[in-house]
Amino acid sequence: MKRIIISRTDSIGDVLLTLPFITWLRQKFPDAYLVYLGREYTEPIIACFPIDEFLSWNSLEAMPSAERVQTIAKFNADTIIHVFPNKEIAALAKKAKIPNRIGTSHRSFHLLTCNQRVNFTRKNSDFHEAQLNFHLLKPLGCDTIPSIDEVKGMLSAFEANNQALPEAISAILSDKGVVLHPKSQGSALEWPIEKYNRLALALVQRGYSVYFTGTAKEGDLFRSEIPVHPMIFDTTGKMNLTELITFIGKNKALVACSTGPLHIAGFLGLRTIGLFSPRKPIHPGRWAALGTNTEMLVFDQNCPKCKEKKACNCIENISVETVLSKLNLV
Numbered sequence: 001m002k003r004i005i006i007s008r009t010d011s012i013g014d015v016l017l018t019l020p021f022i023t024w025l026r027q028k029f030p031d032a033y034l035v036y037l038g039r040e041y042t043e044p045i046i047a048c049f050p051i052d053e054f055l056s057w058n059s060l061e062a063m064p065s066a067e068r069v070q071t072i073a074k075f076n077a078d079t080i081i082h083v084f085p086n087k088e089i090a091a092l093a094k095k096a097k098i099p100n101r102i103g104t105s106h107r108s109f110h111l112l113t114c115n116q117r118v119n120f121t122r123k124n125s126d127f128h129e130a131q132l133n134f135h136l137l138k139p140l141g142c143d144t145i146p147s148i149d150e151v152k153g154m155l156s157a158f159e160a161n162n163q164a165l166p167e168a169i170s171a172i173l174s175d176k177g178v179v180l181h182p183k184s185q186g187s188a189l190e191w192p193i194e195k196y197n198r199l200a201l202a203l204v205q206r207g208y209s210v211y212f213t214g215t216a217k218e219g220d221l222f223r224s225e226i227p228v229h230p231m232i233f234d235t236t237g238k239m240n241l242t243e244l245i246t247f248i249g250k251n252k253a254l255v256a257c258s259t260g261p262l263h264i265a266g267f268l269g270l271r272t273i274g275l276f277s278p279r280k281p282i283h284p285g286r287w288a289a290l291g292t293n294t295e296m297l298v299f300d301q302n303c304p305k306c307k308e309k310k311a312c313n314c315i316e317n318i319s320v321e322t323v324l325s326k327l328n329l330v
Helices: 012-016 019-028 040-046 057-061 065-073 087-095 129-140 148-152 193-205 216-225 241-249 260-268 320-327
Strands: 003-007 033-038 053-056 079-082 100-104 116-118 177-181 209-212 232-234 253-257 271-275 294-297
Touching: 003 019, 003 087, 012 040, 012 260, 019 033, 019 129, 033 040, 033 057, 040 053, 040 057, 040 241, 053 057, 057 065, 057 087, 065 087, 079 087, 079 129, 087 100, 100 129, 116 129, 129 148, 177 193, 177 260, 193 209, 193 216, 193 232, 193 320, 241 260, 253 260, 253 320, 260 271, 271 320, 294 320
Parallel strands: 003 033, 003 079, 033 053, 079 100, 100 116, 177 209, 177 253, 209 232, 253 271, 271 294
Antiparallel strands: none
16 A cells, blocks of 8 residues: 545544554555545644644535545545545545545445445444444454554554643643543533532642633633632633643643543543443443543443433532542542
8 A cells, every 4th residue: 555545524532543543554554655634623633643644624625526536636545444434525535536445334325435345333332432443444454453452552653742832821830730621512421510610629629730621612611610729720712722732741630521632631641530421322432531541430330321322411420539539649
C-alpha cells in the first residue's frame, strides 16, 4: 500500500479511538502515506497522530461535486477505509476510482460504493470501540482483533503538542491541578453539576486547584453555579482544542463523563475517572478511556433498567465520595 485514506468524520472521542488502528497501519505499511479525512474541528487531535496529511471534510463539503471528486482523486490513494460510514464520502471515493474501498456490510449504500465489505456490528458488541475498528483492517491482513491490553500498548504514538497557553490560563496553573469537565455537548449521560461542585470543594480542601473546562456554551449552562473559591477556576470557552490538549496534560487528574477530554486525559497518562451508565451501547466496555491510569465508574453494573436498555439516570447516583476515593490523590 502506498496511499491510504482513513475516513472518520464524527467527534473528538471517536477520532481518538482510531489511534490504535492508525498505529497498526503505520507498523504494517511503514512507507505508506496516510491521509485522515475528518471534521475540521478535530484536526488538532489528528496533529497528535502519526498522520501525513489531514483532509477537511468541511472544505470538501463546500466544493462543487466535480471538484470534490477531483480533490480526492489527486491523492492517488490505493485504499480508503470508511471507519465512520458516510454516504456522500463513500460515493465520492467510488467516483474517484480508489481501487480498494473498505466499509461495513451493515450500510446499504456500501453495497454500491464499497468493493470490500466487512461483516460486523458495533451496537451490541462486547468489544471496545477501539477494538471494533480493527474489523475494517481484515482486508489488509489483520487476522485477529487485538486484546484491550494490546490496544493500550499502541497509544505511545499519541504525542501531545506543547502549545503556548493563553496568559490568563498560564497564570492560574498549579502543580496540583484537577480538571472537571461536566458536559458532553449532549453526546453522553452526565453527572449532575451539583456533584461536580461538591467534588471541587472537597479537592480544594485537600490542597488541589480545580479547573472547570468546556465550551463557552457549555459554561453558560453551569458557570453561575461554580463555587466561589480562590482555588476553583472557570476556564470554559477560554481555550481552543489545541490549547486544551496542552492544558489537560499539565494537570494531575481529570473527571468527566463519556466525552473527548476524557480520552485525551487517558492518552496523556493522567489519573482519569470516567462516569458512565452500564447500558449498552453507551457502557464503559465500549467507550472507556484508554490508558494506564484510568478507571471507569458506574453506579450499579446490574441496574435493571439499564439491562433492559431503558432510559435511566443511575449515573447520577455515583457518589462524590466514590469519585474522590478513586482519584487516589494525596
